[in-house]
Amino acid sequence: MIGLPDPGDWEARKQRRAKKKAKATGAAGAGVSPGAVPPQMTNPWETAARQLQEQRTDPAAVSAARPATAPEPSTAGPAAAPWTVVDEHSGAAFARRFGRGVLWALVGALALLGAKSVLVPKNTPAPAQQAAPAQSGPAYPADEARAVAARYARAYLAWDEKTPETRAAMLATVLPEGADTAAGWDGHGRQDVLAVEPGTVTPAAQRQARVRVDVLVRPAAPAAPKPGAPAAPAPPAYWVGLDVPVVQAGGRVVISGPPGMVGVPASGPAAPELDGPQADAPFSDQTTETVKQFFTAYAAGQTETVTAPGAVVPPLPSGIALVAVESWTADQGGGADRTGTARVTWQLGGAHLEQSYRVRLTRVVAASAQRWQVAAVLGGTTT
Template identity: 50%
Template sequence: MSTFKTVARRILNLPEPRDKAAAAPTADMLAPQAAPAPQPAVAAPAPAGLQQWTDAAARLQAQTPGPARTEPTAPEAEDRTAPAGQVPWQIEDEKSGVKFAVKVGRGVLWGVVALAAITGVRSWIWAPAAPKPAPTKADSGPQYPVQEAQAVAARFARSYLTWDEADPQARADALARDMPRGTDTTAGWNSKGRQQVIVVQPSTVSVLGDKRARVRVDVLVNGPAADAAPADKGDKKDDSKKDDSKKDDGKKDDSKKDAKPAASAAWWMGLEVPVVQAADRVVVTGQPGIVGVPNSGPSVPAPDSRTNDMEFADRTRGVVEEFFSKYATGEAESVAAPGASIPALPSGMTLGAIRNWAVDEGSGTDRVGTAVVSWNVGGAEIEQTYRVKVTRVSSAQAERWQVAEVHGGLTP
């Protein structure tokens, strides 16, 4: 029992109980004193929160007598006996820095708890959106060398459609530049006839896959006229008869002196050339095919109709006539607006007439109109259409309109 009480006192931090005999007053203590000694200052009463623990300790000491103890010596008794009216312990206030650190720590802890709670509730209600996958680009590999394919096909077309029976090897050597090694470049031609290429115009490239493509080439060729062939054959038959008669007569053959060169003509031909990219080069893979050239283009929508300003067109017609008369002679800048740069037309062209001059409705210092002009060139008269921009030029003495820009066609 005494052991339990001792443990309880240690837990409650209570003082050890004193012996009753030692605590009883002695005769000397009860004897009257000659002069009362000055009393020490009364300690302040214990705090209200500590008073209950002090009362409990006093009651425990009164109910349970403690074990007999030997009388301590005077100095020891003075050390262990608290002055009257004072408690055996005191509560010390914490420093302000410690209180602040405790408050901050608690605030941080509660903030973390609150954030975790809010985030969790939000994830329960609104599920997080799945991230969008980054767009992936299909690897189509390197682009086909279109320009190189057009250049190779154009050079091959010139060589393929040019032949001369007097020098067949020249055609074979030219074809070998753009065909695979070991290809028979003489195949496909019977080594007869004569034809010359004037113009070569490469067109679309159709990529077929596996580094192969087909290139369209338009070629302008010049050769014997088609209608001259039958006449030549008839002449040859007639000549043969004449030769026989001359042989019979024993006269000299003069048919070569009277022979005339066959008539020639020029026409467009289409050629589709198969090519392949090999060893960082584009080469022709085999025989091409001659195809037709369209005789006309597709239908297109008519241009938008414009409202004309007839009064303004009449006032500026002389300006436009003067400009076009100087245009062909290379003196257009002398009558054009300041700062205008208008190159001269080719030599040999003279103005025929201004067929029509109409100005679009509008206002301001810049106006645009359409001029239909006829030119005399190469012994013929041709008609052209221009879009002309005139601008108003002012000076201290006068104000006039001059041509600032000129473009061919009906585009705005």
């Protein structure tokens, strides 16, 4: 494009001249003196560069002095000068410098980041750990605790100075091995236990628990003041509360320490007002005789004749007689099964005792006839 010779042509020419030079050197009497210095070839790239430099300095003079054809390389003259680097005035040099700068800047940034990661540990917050589900141990053996506490309470509050070994033997079955079987008793007096009612079990730490036991006791009558004098009447029985400490050890529940006597409330809390079912007066009148027949047979032990097919109602024990069915109120409803409340008075133990029952009736159909019969009976008024 700028008049420079093709490098391929230059190489070909160079090889041809080298061959000619070899021939000239080997031929004798070629007109060259033995001490003459062989001519040096001119580099066409240097010539082209010099011409381009002259053209930039004075384009008119160069144009006038330029020969019509490319000059042959000079065979004489000083040694070839080194290649002259031409300054580039386009954006290529700037682009190369800018690219190298960006590359070195990137390398420096990566080096700084690597050094920071080594010298300054990254404080990465620990991942939030999920709360481990609460692992509860096996449920406390409340039934066994009640049984052990009830046996202990019966033996603990019953004594007879004439047979102290009886109490000691009963206590030993629920006390730890080697425990004192006297359990705080001084060995005097006499007291009987009439009833034992275990209640609430309150678990505590280290497999311990506290069991509430209500005990009905009756002290023995005091001895007569004088021989032959009438014996004093026996004191009345009364309830006493007992908090019994127990512990589970070796696969069993045993008494872990002395108990403490506590009071028994004189009365319970006030009962809430409960909404009862609405009464069905016509149906109550229709089935009153059926209910009376049932309770009469119930006391006589002949329930099979007054109950519905398939119903099982065990009879009452002997010695109980029906005085009267005081009332029968059927609940509102419909269908083949109906329920109501009966108030009944019984005679037993030389006294009259009024009680309440929930009675379920079912309609039994046979051929063209139908009647109501008792299918179940439950004590109380719970609906």
